[in-house]
Amino acid sequence: MYNFVCPLIVYGDNSLDYIAQIKGNKAFIVTDKNIVKLGLIKHVTDQLDAKKIKWEIFDEVEAEPSTDTIRKGGVAVGKYQPDWVIGVGGGSCMDAAKAVILLLARPELKPEELSINFDFNFREKARLMAIPTTSGTGSEASWAIVLTDTKDNYKIGLGTPEDMPDVAILDPVMVMGMPPQVTADTGMDVICQAIEAYISSWGTSLTAGPALIATRLALEYLPRAYKDGNDVDARREMMNAAMMGGLSGSNSMFGLGHGTGHALGAIFHIPHGRTVGLFLPYTLEYIINDSEEATTKIAEIARYCGLIAESDKECAKALIAKIRALAKEIKQPLSVKDCGIDKAKYEKEMPGLISRALNEIMTMTAPRVPGTEDLDKLFRYAYEGKSIDF
Numbered sequence: 001m002y003n004f005v006c007p008l009i010v011y012g013d014n015s016l017d018y019i020a021q022i023k024g025n026k027a028f029i030v031t032d033k034n035i036v037k038l039g040l041i042k043h044v045t046d047q048l049d050a051k052k053i054k055w056e057i058f059d060e061v062e063a064e065p066s067t068d069t070i071r072k073g074g075v076a077v078g079k080y081q082p083d084w085v086i087g088v089g090g091g092s093c094m095d096a097a098k099a100v101i102l103l104l105a106r107p108e109l110k111p112e113e114l115s116i117n118f119d120f121n122f123r124e125k126a127r128l129m130a131i132p133t134t135s136g137t138g139s140e141a142s143w144a145i146v147l148t149d150t151k152d153n154y155k156i157g158l159g160t161p162e163d164m165p166d167v168a169i170l171d172p173v174m175v176m177g178m179p180p181q182v183t184a185d186t187g188m189d190v191i192c193q194a195i196e197a198y199i200s201s202w203g204t205s206l207t208a209g210p211a212l213i214a215t216r217l218a219l220e221y222l223p224r225a226y227k228d229g230n231d232v233d234a235r236r237e238m239m240n241a242a243m244m245g246g247l248s249g250s251n252s253m254f255g256l257g258h259g260t261g262h263a264l265g266a267i268f269h270i271p272h273g274r275t276v277g278l279f280l281p282y283t284l285e286y287i288i289n290d291s292e293e294a295t296t297k298i299a300e301i302a303r304y305c306g307l308i309a310e311s312d313k314e315c316a317k318a319l320i321a322k323i324r325a326l327a328k329e330i331k332q333p334l335s336v337k338d339c340g341i342d343k344a345k346y347e348k349e350m351p352g353l354i355s356r357a358l359n360e361i362m363t364m365t366a367p368r369v370p371g372t373e374d375l376d377k378l379f380r381y382a383y384e385g386k387s388i389d390f
């Protein structure tokens, strides 16, 4: 038996107008200071004001939110007792909103306990809305919560299908001002998530559809959104692609690019999308060197994206080459060295990189699961920018 968990998805121009249709009295908005400063939050609060819904803002979310921040947010939401929690921002803000609404229902729990091991039933108190301001994690259509345990520099994967948002609003007005660097970083996450969800050993025919379409949209529209932030068609399609990647991955799982990218990001503090996008071509090479079944799946994606070659392996390689070319076009690093990481420092952190990658569930759900030795080699090849030949 499988479940496919999905929010109500409101998308396209003026979709924030949907807020006029919600019922409620008090909204607790979870966001960051930059979203407030940019005035983006006003698009949401104006709608709430028009509907005479009171609101309070918790704007302390940082990139890769810490368990400390979530604890604070949990206390604030407990005091306010809203009937809506609205996450506005990138994946960090939306993940924080999910964690906060779980704490509203179970304030006695620690942030690191917000998992499938508990029942929450938070809808007896409040409902959850997610409004993305980036096109990346697709957190608006995912129940995953990624927090950082600041003590050990560990990223913790949390969440339960219960915290899939009730409503996700994809209004292009919220992403129009995104700077090119953020567009590139988050866009690489879309591609990585979509491809990894498609080839995940937990994937199904229901998760395959959105993953396939998300990949094609992102390969086509990411360069456009990067070059011209005001290209509204590109922004709209990247929003849709991000949501579909998150939706697909949340109902299957991501893979080795995430397992290795998470490890690098946690230790060297590099944005999520940049690291997983960097590792994606290497990990796909690693997979096609061993798994015929996965190679066929990667070839299916390639053909759907218009990359035709004689054999499955050649098709898969064409997709990998396309990802590298796109990354280059949008000025993303092609190797760990390109990230400006000192070799000696990297060497020193190798045991930590390997153990983190080994402990990631996303490493386990990849079609080819590496052990310590292969991870050691993979991290070294990725540092130098060498194609994987093992």
Ligand SMILES: [Fe+2]
Pocket (backbone or CB within 6 Å): 137, 189, 193, 258, 272, 276
């Ligand atoms: Fe991701």
